[in-house]
Amino acid sequence: MAGHGGIARLLERVRPKLVQELDINKVFPRLLRRGILTVSEEKQILGPADPKTRTETLLDFLCQKDRNVFADFCKTLEECPPQLLTCIVLESQQGKSNI
Template sequence: MAGKGGIGRLLERVRPKLVQELDINKVLPRLLRRGIFTVSEEKQILSPADPKTRTETLLDILCSKDRNAFVDFCKTLEECAPQLLTCIVLDSHQGMETHQIESRNSLKIV
């Protein structure tokens, strides 16, 4: 499951930016064509009237999917919201650097 690992943590870190800027009307049809969401999940995503709540629901469901779903989500962002994909990539890189620094610091303490 993506939600329990690094992908879920990454999505949580960039979540405010995605909720603010993601146009679900552009992204969701592409994700449906890629088979990322079921018809039932689509209905769940579209049931709230508020676009931000819809995006939050999409992200919640995406976090429960596997790595392949995340990769397809990134491919979709590349097509219709490349600036958001850039945010994910930059945050991922920054997260790796932070983890490396923390690992080095914990090694020094030992």
């Protein structure tokens, strides 16, 4: 997985599971502490009341970020719901075997 494109493709493959299972209320404050989102992005993510819409918006922003931000996101998942990190890792391995 190289660069933004690989990260974006991987996140798109796991998006349905993340939208369904990610607890944005646990993950989002940790991401803010890591400083990976701008104030504008934070406002856009917090705008909708629906947690799934917030998660969708967060994933949209993460798809535009670099590897370091993706790594921070993965570290955050490791702290919160590690099963979602496992899902990402397994999907990345599957993607490599399909190349």
